[in-house]
Amino acid sequence: MVRASFKWLLHLIGFAVEYINNKTMKYSIFIISLFLAGLTFTSCEKDFLSPDPTSAVSASNFFTTEKQLEAGVVNMYDGIQGVNILADTDVNNNHSIQFEFYLTEMRSDNTRTKSSEGEAAQFENYSIEATNGIVTDYYRSFYNIIYRANVVLENLGVAASKDAERFEGEAKFVRAYAYFNLVRLFGDVPLVDRVIAPLETSVQFTRVNTAQIYELIVSDLRSAADLLDDTYKTRASKSGAQALLAKVQLTLGNYSEARTLCESVMNAGFSLEPEFKDVFYSEGNSEVIFAIGYISDDSKDSQNFSAEWLNAVGRTAGVNYVTDEAKAILDEKGGNRTAFSYRQDALQPQQNQVVKYLPNGDTDLGIGSVSSDPTLAGNDWIVLRYADVLLMHVEAIMNEGNGVSTTDPAALASFQAVRDRAGLMDAVSSVTKEDLLDERRVELAFENHRFFDLLRFGVASDVLSEFASDNGYSFSGTDLLLPIPQREIGLSNGLLSQNPGY
């Protein structure tokens, strides 16, 4: 275009010069022909009006090679990692699991906000509103993860069969992982198992009952377990799929399958870290089965939850602070885990903080700093670890039996292994349901397990009612499910129903 314009200008100058030399020429005809030439310039206008984007790729040219498909696979993990809100403050970003503790740990009896401020406090006192932004964020984030997985599943054709299988396994694992969290938090949810268009509103706003969602989860995880191996810890793996499926089966009451799956993982070469502290401060250790990776001091790939758990280092004044109840049971049953589970807040000594995933270390505890900027934390988030599997193993066996206690030697061995590492070497001869729940609570404290454990053990209502009345909160059975985000209800024109109690 510019070149054409210059050409015109040159013509014009030439014409002006000629004019001065020879006033008799028929310039008007010349100009008119020039104008017509301009019109023919439109012959190249098709390209002129369709510049190719240079800072983004058009999807129609993408997903044509295996390498590109792998970029789609990595993209799923990017979705789970979420955006660090301290690096990019746009609240409309997907924060994914960086916000998960609000919806899980802070709804249990383990943690609360430090100063019960803002919408974060709605979780601890069971007054969650359907407009709660954190709930909206999580729902959005996890459907976005599902979308990313569906994109991979729809483009498997470009990869050679071996890689296609691997990618399929990963995508199915990720999709099942996302649905498992959604179904436990929200109950019946829309079932999206392919890439859908904006106009497919009936898919978007029809709540499918949990049994059907679990069918997809189980079938996805079975495929994943078949298709994957144990190469990675921060990508989906065979053991990861089996461990997750074990938890799904425990939730569904299929205990013998759960037991088989746990035992399969137990034979896959994982082991407990000798030092409890190292589970969290030695990344990729032998206990980790599946973790979400982060890297320090990087605005795109770091996390913020570590900073939020400190006193006014993150965006909040301090959240996921330890409740008195959690402190008491850790003091009683934690063994050598207690010191690496909570600590006194140096700035507000009457308050207690979580010690797991500290971004800036703790010299008294011998924990080094992970990130120079605590708001750009690099601590990986552990989703599944071996101790969890050992305790699930106990749970499966107990429930195969009377569901109240067990003296099964295999169960006792798994239980003992976890306690031994905690320095609680006294031999256990029987494990009751309550022992197991407490053990899970102290072993896995602040790792977003407690709320789901209470649900799975069938005691959530009782335990949380008591906790709420002790703390002046008002809890009711409907608080066990989160509200469907008001945003979705508002967009659905009455198609989408709300959970009871909201």
Next chain:
Amino acid sequence: MSVKLANYSNNSVWTLCLMVLLLCLPLLSQGSTNRAAVKQITGVVTSAEDGLPMIGVTIRVKGTSSGTITDTEGRFSLDVDEGTILVLSYTGFREQEFLVGASTTINIVMEPNVATLDEAVVIGYGTSKKSHLTGAISKVTNKDLDQIPIARVDDALVGRVSGVNIAATEGEAGSAPTIRIRGTGSMVASSSPLIVVDGLVVDNDFLGSLDMNEIESFEVLKDAASSAIYGSRGGNGVILITTKDGKEGKTKFTLNSYYGVKTARTSDAYYFSVAETAAAEMAANGELSDRTRYKQLIGVDRDWQDEIFDGGSITSHSLSARGGNKKTNFSVTMSYLHDEGVLLTDDFKKYSLRLKVNTKLSDRISFGASIAPSYTDRRRFDGSTHDILRQTPWLPVYHDENTIQFVDRNVYPDVQVGDYALQRHFDNYDLYGDGSALVDISNTSNTNPAAKVLERNRNDYKFKLFGSTYAQYKIMDGLNFRTVLSGDFQNTEQDRWQGLLAHRNGAANIQLDLTTLTNIHLVSENYFTYKKEIGKHEINAVLGIAAETFDFKANSVTGTGYDSDLLQTITAATTISGASSIEYENRFFSFFGRVNYVFDYKYLASLSLRRDGSSIFGPDNKYGNFPAVSVGWIISEEDFLKENDIFNYLKLRISYGLTGNNRLDTGDDLIDSYPYLALLNSTTAVVDGNVSAAFNAINIANPQLKWERSIEINPGLDFEFLGGFIGGSVEYYQRASDQLLLYNPISSTTGFTEALVNLGKVENRGFELEIRTNNVRNRNIVWTTSFIASRNENELIDFADSDGQIQNVDSKRAAEWINLEGNPISSYYGWVVDRDIPLEFLKDAYHPVGGEAQDVYVKDLNGDGVIDDDDKTILGSPYPEFIWSITNTFSYRGFDLSFMFQGSHGAEIRNMGDQYLFNHFNSSQDFDPATTPDQEFIKQKIFTNDIIQDASYVALRNVALGYNFSPELLTRIGFGRARVYLAGQNLLYLTADNYTGFNPESINSTSPTTWGYQRAGSPIQKTVSFGVNLEF
């Protein structure tokens, strides 16, 4: 642009001129009727306005091209026959005819162009006489706008044109106002008007770098028929800005300078003193809580508004030189402006130069060039007012000898006198000295609010270069060909340093962000113009093509890991925690044509068509056709009115036009530029301890996306009565915009939250009235009044499946808006307040501030005993219904006085600031669940009409008092004109009773579907200034 002296024989105008002359100029010297042969006549032309000689007045012998112009003393001499008619013309003055009589000396007084009917109006690719317009075009001539002490030219247009609403949505020095012509018609696509400077379409940001002293006039194209010549981009109206050209005659130098002092309009409601809280608490409880006693003890009782609205000043100097001869004219303007805004740290400096040269190579060829570099340097107020103002009044900025003694030494052993005071420093205070009560009064762990602003340094440096060249060839009489190559270049450097003390985390949060934005815009336009009078037919036509490219580039880098403020460079960063770059382009290709036709000076018609192609749309929808047609009838030219004494001018007109809009504003430049493609952008994830590349979809493609279009019908009436005593116009318009470009919220189960669609229909309709009266006009006293009013009604007509959709702006504080057919585009939505919660039920009604609950009882509208979504209703509209202004100007001998009142009514605002400031979202001001009755009827105030407030205002926008020194005195010292003046801005600013903030115009920038969200905002600025205008 200069206007051809054609059309002069228009009888109605001539009659009008004559009548005004007769009315106003009884002293005009009359020639004798005796006839004689050729003789030399001499004379002086002076201005009726100030009595000064006028330089460069064109004097032409009627019916010929011979003539002369007046010299530097206003003198002329000419050899003519007696009985000849002389035609005198000068821009801004009425064309006059003068019959040469017996006298050889004639002095002529030129009348300023009051009724403006002869005025040339820029209409895009040409000009038209105002009397021949058939569309709704308003012209604002820069007569004294350059004396309004404001940094931006768009702010000066407030109240000048009916139907144009300009709101100070941000109050920082140098920040852009929101401009809407005839309401909001678009959803996601920008609803801002198109800005055209000397024929070049520029982005709205250019308004920030223009200098008012450079500007000759603004023309606002309001109806679709007028703006359709800009086709796809005219949908929200067009503002044409014409800069000053040099004029034939001796070079004139002009110096305009002013200095002003600025203060902020503060809100009484936003000052919560410790004393007030204590008094309320004492009255209610009969005693003070420990917390309140402690607060009193600290001895600080601050209004944070005084701290962050620190006042400012504004300085402007402009020097220009303009002149020329018969062939060439030039204009140079150099300007400097410094606006030290009313907020803490905000500061805006502007340097600009504009050079224009036009020359005639021969009778047929002319060319010209203009170049205008400008540089602005803006330091931002890097904070948000709501965040600062919610701080408690007892907190000092720095510790002094008194406050240091309250510091909790166990936790803060190192705090010293002179350090920033943090709320937490005051925790655990042993109030009774016996350890019986350790009192905490802190409400936040944040650092001192002043530190947040003062310890950050955020600047925008913009360099802009505007350039244009044209060549014009006269093919035959009336037919010209013009080729224009113009463009602009913008380079913006942004830096942002967040220092050691800016954040509670100290060094860990030091960060430097550097951003560079470059934008190159080139336009090539080639067109024929044809202007001809043949008998009773008058034709004014244009036909051409244009091609345009916009190239954008942006790079940014973020450094962290600093340990001090010493070296604020990327080099000094230990970690580069982020870096990015982006490039994108937009292109246009257009054909355009227009014919304006006048028959017998009374029947007017205009027909135009533009065909625009844009790179934004997919292959099937690149082009849009934008036709317009308008007709007019000058009734006063008809015989039955011609002899009438009351109507001097009466024109009925009606226009119909189709315009468009393709300006997307999704917040992502890539989506805005290539929305028809499904785009993937690179991202990364950590797998196996390494950062790995990934590709993520950033949008849902819409290959069918097409032009948003607006169809507008606009009947209007222009009139002038009683010999120019009253003039004005009335308009009615109805603009229906459909196929709206909408970034529509969609279910997040799709993986996305929004998708671009063409959806829905919005209608804006309303009346506009402009009345200008010349109340008194004689040699000593001139008094004029202009009254402008417009009423706009905005209605969402069709929103398909999205009808009734509910949205929020901030998911954390999710107050809702509804987009419901039959109502404005967006309406506030929520519950209706029933009654307040009595303070006795609050956990602590007097901490952190006094006497405010964050919740309220709401009404069970459907009476079903529960409060749920079904009890929500529409709570108000964010769009003003009625805006008006009234301007009076007086002059008496050397003195002149003008003032403008301006107002806006009917809009409401969602004042989120109240909730931040009145209760800090603090849980102590929650109700106590153990004691409070009827808890199921309680909702947070932000979800109710508690914070929906009337945004109406009436302001004394401008007032100016000037004095012109007498010409005799000035001529002696070689000056042409000297004036000094005092001016004020917003000296009076009244708001509705229930509005609690400091600026009802301040609105957080959001989508039109969620408009009207204010989070404290920035204050209205009051300015008092002193200035001089010198001409020599």
